[in-house]
Amino acid sequence: MRDRAEATVSERASKPNVVDFTTAAKASRAPGSRRANLPDHPDAELIQACVEFGIAVQGMNGAFEVDPTDDADFAQRMDSALLKRARKQQELIATLRPTTLDGLRAKATVANMALTNDLDRSSALLSSLCTDVANVHRSSKNTAAVVLT
Template identity: 85%
Template sequence: MLDFAEDTVSERASKPNVVDFTTAATASRAPGSRRAHLPDHPDAELIQACVEFGIAVRGASGGFEADPTGDNEFAQRMDTALLKRARKQQKLIATLRPTTLDGLRAKATVANMARTFDLDQSSALLSSLCTDVTQVHRSSKNTAAVVLT
């Protein structure tokens, strides 16, 4: 019986643990982390930030609609947290450059929402969007093409 135990220990010792760093890098991310499960899209980070911004600003207004109290004390607590999140996403969006029309459209939609909700950094986002539109226009082959609406 002792010989069997010694054989098992020596077998384990002869097989060192091997860490595959290619899978360890993705496996070490928290399940809820931003990039853990993004769709495969060239503008995934930008579009995800735009979606999170939209959820934050539209979620805040939904909270006020659902709050039955006269002074909106329940919604106000959530509103503060959501608007903080929206401002963080807005700042990130202003720094990201779209590489596809999907990314440009998402950023334009957020710029319109930011203007509607009048958040602090709307002018930086609008300026960034204008730069993006100019860059997309310059890189287009046929800038005189008619775009159907």
């Protein structure tokens, strides 16, 4: 009996455990994580951040519109959480560079929303957008083409 146990231990020792970190990384990622189910688009991360920004800003606006209390007591409770979320996305968006016109349009819409809603830190986003527009223009084949009529 002892010989069999020693043989089993010896066999296990000769086969070291190997951890496949690629599988472990995928397993540790939450199934609903942000990057897990993004559409296949070159600017997916940028557009997703823009959508999340829009949800936060419009959520703030909607909360104040619906709240019937004089001091917007209910909406103010939601406002700080949504504002924090909007600021986080705004900072991320300012660092991401679009590679498509879809990404550029999404970023421009966010910049407009940030300025319209008088969110602080809009200048960094606007500056980033200006750089993006210049980069798109510089990479265009025919910059003299009429695109607006």
